[in-house]
Structures are given as C-alpha cells and as structure tokens.
Amino acid sequence: MKISDKLNQAHSSPNPPPATFSFEFFVPKTSQGVQNLYDRMDRMYDLNPIFIDITWNAGGRSSSLTNEMVYTAQSTLGLETCMHLTCTNMKVELIDEALEKAYKSGCQNILALRGDPPLDGSESTGDFKYAKDLINYIRKKYGNHFNIGVAGYPEGHPEEDSDDDLLKYLKEKCDVGADFIITQMFYDVEIFINWCSRLRKIGINIPIIPGIMPISTYASFVRRAKWSEIHIPQHFLDALDPIKDDDFLVREKGTILLSEMCKKLLDSGYVNHLHFYTMNLERATIMILEQLNIIEPVKSHDIIGGAELPWRKSLHPQRSKESIRPIFWQNRKFSYITRTATWDEFPNGRWGDSRSPAFGDIDLCATELLRQSPKKALDLWGIPQSLKELSELIISYLMGDLKSLPWSDGPIGEDTAVLVEGLINLNNKGFFSMNSQPALNAVKSNEKVFGWGPKNGYVYQKQYLEFFCHKDLIPKLLYKIDSFNNNEGESSSSVISYYAVDKDGNLTTNCKDDDINAVTWGVFPGEEILQPTIVEKISFLAWKDEVYRLFSEWVNILQSNLVEADKEKVQNFTKLIEEFTNDFVLCNVVNNDFIDKNETIFNLIEGLNVPDLN
C-alpha cells in the first residue's frame, strides 16, 4: 500500500492517532547481522509503524541485499516497506533491476535519492544526474504504481550554498511527481518550522515527514550532527554535556529532549508523522515513542491482539489471498515463507479441490535454516551431551531463559503461558516438546493476548501439542488415546486426533487421508467463519522433513565451528542426535473438544511408564 494512502487513512479516521511513525533501517554488513535485524524488525512490527524503509547501498552485493531485505520485510514480516534508491553512478540496467525486484515484492514506495557524487569530485558516471531524473524515469516506467518520496534539507545541504536553490530543486522534484518529503535529521525545531512555512509558500503541499535521530550515546550524537552540519540547540548541549560519560543517563535525557522536540513538531501543524532513524537499534526509538504516549509500553510478544489474522499477514502481492497456514511452522515463519514462495495459489478457505500445492524443498544452508551463525548457535545452545541436556535446553526455553531454539525462531509466546507447566513436566518425563497452543473457547477478538480479527468477534482454538516420543512408547501412547476415544464415541469422530511419523516417513494416525482439522478459527459480525490455522497430513509430512533436517544441520553447524577442545563433545553430540532422530518419533495431538480443559492430553501422556533419561 502507498505511504500517502496509509497516512491519509490513519489521519482522516474518526479517531485519528496523535501521531503516526515509521522506522529506517540500514543494510547490515554480515549475513548474521541481517538475521538479527530481521528479528528486530519482527519485534518492532508490534509497534505498528506506518512503514519502514531500507537504505540503498549502491553497487556490489549490498544493493541486491537491499532488494532482498525489502522482499523479506514485505512478504515474511508483513511490514509496509519503502526502498531507498540512489541514481548517481548507477547504470539504467541496475535501476531497472532494482525497481523490478521491488515491484515483484509488492513494494509500492520508493525514496528517490540522488546519492553521493563520485569521491574524486568528478561528475556522476551513471545515466541519471539528479533525483528528479530518477522520479521522471520511475513515473514513465511504472506510472502511478510507486509512491515516491524525496529528501528534504531543513538546514541546507553541505554541497549547496544557496538555500533558495535547494528549495528550487525540492520544488522541481515535487513538480515531477514526488508524493512526500522525508527530511534530513535536525534538532532545531525553529529552523524546521521556518523551512516548512517556506515550502508551503512556494506551493509544496505534499506531506513533510521529519527525520528524527534518537540519541544513543553522546559521542555519536555530536559526531552525526557535525557530519550533517546541523545546528544543535544550546539546551541540548546544556543537558547532555554534564552526563556525557554515562550512556544510560544520556539515553534517558535524550529521550526527554527528543520527545519534547517531537511534541513541538506535532504542535506546529506541519507534522503528523515522525520518521525515526533507528540506526538498526530499537531501544532509544521505543523510549521516545513511549514518552510521547504514542504507543503502549511494549510487551514481549504482544503480536496478536488487533491483528487481522492470528499469524502475520504477508504483504507480498501473490500472497494476498493467503488465509490458511499449517500450525507446524508457527514458530518458523522464515522457512515457511521460503518454502511456499513459489505457490501460485494459497489455500484460502477453499479446501477439497484446490488443496495446497506441494511444499517446496528446503534449499537452505545450515545457518539459514537455523538462523544462527555457528558461533551464535554454540553460545545459545551449547553442545548437549545427553537427552537430559537436550530436554534441559527445551525447559530453559519454556521458562523464557532461552530466546530461541533450532526449531523456534523467537522466544516462547505469552499465549503458551497456560501450558508451560504441563510442557515442562512432559520434557522432564522424556518427551521433547516442539510446538503447542492452548484451547480457547469464545475469547473476544480484541482480547490482548489471543484476540485477532475484526472487533465484536470471538476466537477459538483447539489444543495442539507436538513432541518427540521414543518409538518404544508409541504403541502404548496411541493405545491410550484410542481407548480414550472409544470411551467417548465412535472412532470416525475421535475427540483426540493424532499423527505420529518417524524419520523415514512411517506414519500412524487416526485421521483420514484428506482430513483437514481447523485448530484456530474466528466468528465475526457479518462474515464467514475464518479458520486460519490447520493440521493436515500433507503439510505435517513436509514439516517432518524439515524438523529432522534441523537436527542434522545443528550437527553440521557445530562441526563446522569445531574448536579442538570441543572435539569430543561434538562427537558425542553427533552420536546423540543420530540416536535421537533414529529412536524418536514426531507426534502431534489435537484435542478436538475445545471446551474441555487443557489437561486431557497431558493426563493421557502422564500415565505412561517412561525409561529414565541418563
């Protein structure tokens, strides 16, 4: 969606917010840096920014990385994204490629920039000289598909002495079709307001979005201001200078200074949206937003309430009809999006004929699959030496001490809280839990933790539990479940459904081949019943491949980072995982009675006699 339209929508609603905001991120230098930034962007999604933007790094791998990040932000993270694009020293072919990739990712916003001239002071060597040339080109090629932003310089530009000329250039950019202006960083509100009034006078009427640079440390604050040749108001210096050696105090004070500044900007009447230069950090920006009372204090996993669906909706144009996902990838959205990227058709409430196409191959290398560098993996998860240590790892994750697992991208969600005790018991008994959700019965759709979808609706869940169980226990476990079901009624509509599959794909289930079990659904005013999360055989088998593969990649990643001292440990680990994947069977269990309490499944497993973990 276009930024102009989103701004318009937000501020013309009956109860407009005091201000909207957006975040800028730059392209990290390492691929682990990229993974970490994705996680951060993922968390910052919860703040509900109108858009994010990704800087352009001309030439080499980093420019295609911009495209890759735009794609991931749009389609995996569901963030409305604006792509920076500079044109000096750029061949038209490169511009074409970048625009085409952005277009295909569903990106509808470009920040059109001139970019730096060649370092030796010569003329630009590319096909474009000015940003306005780029705007013209984009408009000619894509009509009105893209919303186009341009840069504004309230305090002038280091290469341009004449403020009047600068204004003239800005007016030219607007006249050829710019839709909004994002300014260079500044701290002097007076200068900014004065500049805005001049813009309006010469007929520039598009939105002016101030660029806000939070203060993280005193050194970086001074360095950036100097580099950008902007004026620092005296009261900033007065407040920060005495505490300049205490980073913590600087950030605290900076928060107050910046939020006061933002307040003035909003009061000026020229501004209703704030653009934050996050420098790929989140804390300083969030503190300002909290101080301004624009957002609620952020909770760890406050994703769901108010969302359209219980999982993050992708903004990739091909995925616009996606309304159903298997539960198995609940904690693995990156690999899910990758594996389904080439689907022409998403199962959108239409089962039967138009079943999900086959899941793509897992053509990811070990680090991409586990989303951690070898070093990070070692730091996070160590080198488990026994089943006991493996289960301790899971328990530590369940207790919130560990922020990820090889099969879970992020920390445990608030929505699992009610199950945690049962899950810990399970892991202590020699089962290894992978994924779960509690039963929900008619929870209001605007409820904080579990709610999703339009207002005045009710949402539901069936309890889901996925775990590894030793193959010797499988017959006993399934017998217990079957007996329970037989007591409850005929087997064609079992209260407890299960699938159990080993590494080689040998499957035992009490479900029919084409059963599709809706395990999350919602009832809303004037709408069909939405049923966005399902359990079914075809996708469970695809997930089985991925989860056994995750274990072998975990081995690979530790072997690749082998320190001599760890050699024996890694050998043990390799053997442990080999035995584990041979001896343990991946199971999932659904309690179809969603009105029942969450104990039923746990009780069924509880009674089993389990051999000791050494």
Place this chain on the structure above:
Amino acid sequence: MKISDKLNQAHSSPNPPPATFSFEFFVPKTSQGVQNLYDRMDRMYDLNPIFIDITWNAGGRSSSLTNEMVYTAQSTLGLETCMHLTCTNMKVELIDEALEKAYKSGCQNILALRGDPPLDGSESTGDFKYAKDLINYIRKKYGNHFNIGVAGYPEGHPEEDSDDDLLKYLKEKCDVGADFIITQMFYDVEIFINWCSRLRKIGINIPIIPGIMPISTYASFVRRAKWSEIHIPQHFLDALDPIKDDDFLVREKGTILLSEMCKKLLDSGYVNHLHFYTMNLERATIMILEQLNIIEPVKSHDIIGGAELPWRKSLHPQRSKESIRPIFWQNRKFSYITRTATWDEFPNGRWGDSRSPAFGDIDLCATELLRQSPKKALDLWGIPQSLKELSELIISYLMGDLKSLPWSDGPIGEDTAVLVEGLINLNNKGFFSMNSQPALNAVKSNEKVFGWGPKNGYVYQKQYLEFFCHKDLIPKLLYKIDSFNNNEGESSSSVISYYAVDKDGNLTTNCKDDDINAVTWGVFPGEEILQPTIVEKISFLAWKDEVYRLFSEWVNILQSNLVEADKEKVQNFTKLIEEFTNDFVLCNVVNNDFIDKNETIFNLIEGLNVPDLN
C-alpha cells in the same frame, strides 16, 4: 446409492438395527395430490427409510410423472429412490427416456417389471416381452450403474399356474443380473418361508424383501387379498371380522397382526428388511414400525439431529458438493431446488472467486409456487380482509394451528419454539414475520432438535429474523439499530447486521456488497468448520423477488377460484395485498453476537411507535 449397498452397510455395522425398512408410493392422479404426497414423503423421511419406491404408470402423462417424482424425491427431498419400470407395451424409446431421466436424477435403483399384458389378451406390443429382457437391456446400456430389483410371488401369479415355472422365471431374472427381490403382498408367513427356502435351494441368494400391506380398513384388506389371490390366515379373519365396521379398531388390530407377522419374518432368518406398500398413507405403516420398536415414536419435526447438515442434503449427483445455502429458502426447499437446478457449481465453503451463480428465474405457476390448489389455499388461509387478519394468519401459524403459509411449505419447526413469543408480539405490533432462527452457542452436535453433523461436535447459530416493516418505520428502525451498533463499537463490525429492501429493489444495509455472513456453523473433530447457512446480498435480492411474487400469486390463485359470493372479499384482498407490497419493506436482521440472548433484536423493535392495524 444402491439399495444392495445400503442394506449391506446397515446390516454389517457393529450395531445393526433389528430391521431396516422402505416405503412404496404410487403416482397420484392430480397435481395437488402430488404436492400433498411430497409433503408426506417429506415427513416420512424423518423415519429414516433405506429407500422409497415410486410405481410406474405406463403411457401418457403419468409415466413422465414417475420420472418427475423420482427427480423430486432424490434431489429435493433427499430420499434414496427406486423407480418402477414396466416393459410390456413399451417402445424402446420410452424405456430409454425413462432410464435416462432416472440416471440424470441420480437414481441408482430400478424395479424391473414385466407389467400387465394388453387387456384384450393379445401379446405385448412393445419391444420387450419379459422382465428379464428389460434387465438385459438395462445391463447392456448402463452396465452396473443401476441396482435392479425384480418382483417375487410367494403365492403364485394369477396368470401362471405352475409354481415351478414361476420359480424358473425368477431364477432367470436373477441369472441375468437382478440384485434383490421384492415380493407381492402376503399375510401367510408359512407360505413365504417355504417359498424362501425353495429360492435358496435353487441358488437364488440375493436379498428377499417381503412386501407388507398394512391394514387400513376391513373392506380394502379383503378386496386386495382377493384381487391378488393370496391366502388370508384364519386368525386374521377371526380377529378382524368382529370389528370390521370400526375402522379405528381395525387399524389397531391390524397393526398388532402385521407386527406379529413381521416379527416372524425377521425371526425366520430370511429377512432383515421390510418393504411397506403405504398406499400413499402414513399412519398405518408408522403404527406397525412403532409396534415393532424399529423406530422411536415420531415427533412433529425431528429432522435435524443426526443429519449430515442442518438442511436436507440432496441426492442429486450434481449437488453432491452443495454445502452452503442462503437462509431465505429455509422453509421453501422446493422453490430453492428448482431455482438452483441448473447450477454447475455450488458454493462449497469456497467464497470469493467462486460465488454463487445467479439464481434462476421463478418460472413456476401460482399453484406450484404456493404449493396449494386454489381450493386448498382458500381453505387454509381464507381471504384476509385487513392487515390485522393477515397478521392473525401468521400468528395462527406460529402457534402451530396452521400447517403452512404461502411462504412456508411446512409447519413451524420445534427449533423456533424459543422465539415464538417474541414473534407473536412482533406480529401483533404490525410487523409481519417471515422466517427466523434462534441463537445457539455450542450445542452438542447430537442434540435432538438443533444438532447436526458428526458426533462429538458443537453447533452454533446467529439469531436471524426476517419480517416486513412499514416503509414509514424503516428510518426509525434502522436508526435504532445503528445507534445500538455505535454503542457497541465501530460500524465496520456491527453487532447487528441488516438488509431492508422494497418491492422495487431499493436496498438499505449496513453490510458491504460482498459480505457473506455465516449464520449456522459447526465445529467437529478433525474437520474444517462447516458453515452451511449464510446471509448475503445477492441471494437476498433473489429471495425478495420470490417473496413479493408469492403475494401476487396468492391474489391470482384466489381470483382464479372466484365464487360469486367471495367476489367482494377477493377484491378487497387484492387491494390489501397491492397496498401491502407497496407499503411494506422486507427486512432481515442478524444478531452477530450469538452468545447474547435472543432478546436484543426484539427489544430494538419493541421500542418503536407503530400505527394501529385497523
């Protein structure tokens, strides 16, 4: 489905019923008779017969009427149907046409009969001489598509003196591919058992289905036995002769005699299915079934519990994917099936792209549309002279005193009981109720009145109310609803949804154009959420045409039957209906909060100031 397969399925289940049963109906002479018989077949569906059969009336309109009734039984009433087909005096073209029509209706069962020879004693003039010729022909043309039944004569055939020859002919019919035998009526169990044992001895091993003729009156009992040349056991005569003038006692005693006879048949080991010659009557047959404890005593509208969907599933092959219907035709299944007969595709949980095709025209004449002859319409509904009398008619229907209305094929359902008081109030206040359903929250799927779908599930409903409201009141009513909604939240997800449309199609609604509101749904183990009943604009507009048309046809039907004495009354009625359809607006209202009580909608309407009905 084939009768053989249905019998097999029923009797090889873990808990087989003591006996299964079926009903024979003959083709009535008048079209009002046909309508009445459909209503009776509709009621007898609730007894859960394995199949029904429809006799063949060779030649003229009545044979194509057999086809028409087979079509209606299969597709509108959802009854598994067996079509009789006689072959003497029939040109092969007629046989072809009859089979083709049966095939297209989804009928898979034919009772292949020879039929009567020409009355003058000459040879058959058609292309077939014996039933076995017909069987051969059907098998050649349709392979195994049809299950084929043949007639058996335990007490011989009036035209055939030799029992051995009769057995030989039966064996021949079996050898060319008969799948089951239905016998001529009889009362002597000994003769029947003896006959069965001879059949088995000569290698006839297909199911033998005894034809049971209930005793309604003494005269008809004796006449039929004599006509069929069958033996009446002495104890029948001893029991019935003394009471022969009391029809009531005869039927009571007949029930006991016939049920004793059926018991012996079932005990003989040759029989597990009883076929009743209903003579198009229901009471005598039901009394025998009750006496045998094969069915529960029949309640008035015990349709839903145990059914696959909340409405009767059609057995027409083209409708096998039908899983969604608009609520508007809830009480008008005949016109709904007619209007959607040519649909290639039914909306089956797939909304969005594959929306329902346009509803067909209402190309039914007045009597077919109202399903009553002019005389019957007059008897049932009189000639209302005022709005007051019109509302009294509806109230009488709501109280169960009137068994149908022009817009409701059958009596008020048990499922509406909880709303009746509110509906009567509504009609007393000058609103005219058309259709409704109460809210349901998590009712067990096997519950008697409201349950449907597989076991161990839960079913839900949103309260629905459809009624006529005077056009002058519409603004006030909608304002009240809007105010209520605004108190509850933003209008994009209103708690109360409504549509109001006048005769000319002027529509007011708080729903979006493509909104589809699921108002009945069910949650079942291991399955997607089924949502078989919806409210949406496109079908509501089609229904609007039908309901206004019903009123004008009501006028037509009374005018067509004009008795001089009623002339003035019919003139008044004509004027009344003209004013009514001009002044009253068809409204439907859904309370999306299905957890709420049923009072909300009534309370909203309650507060309105309504002008007096004269």
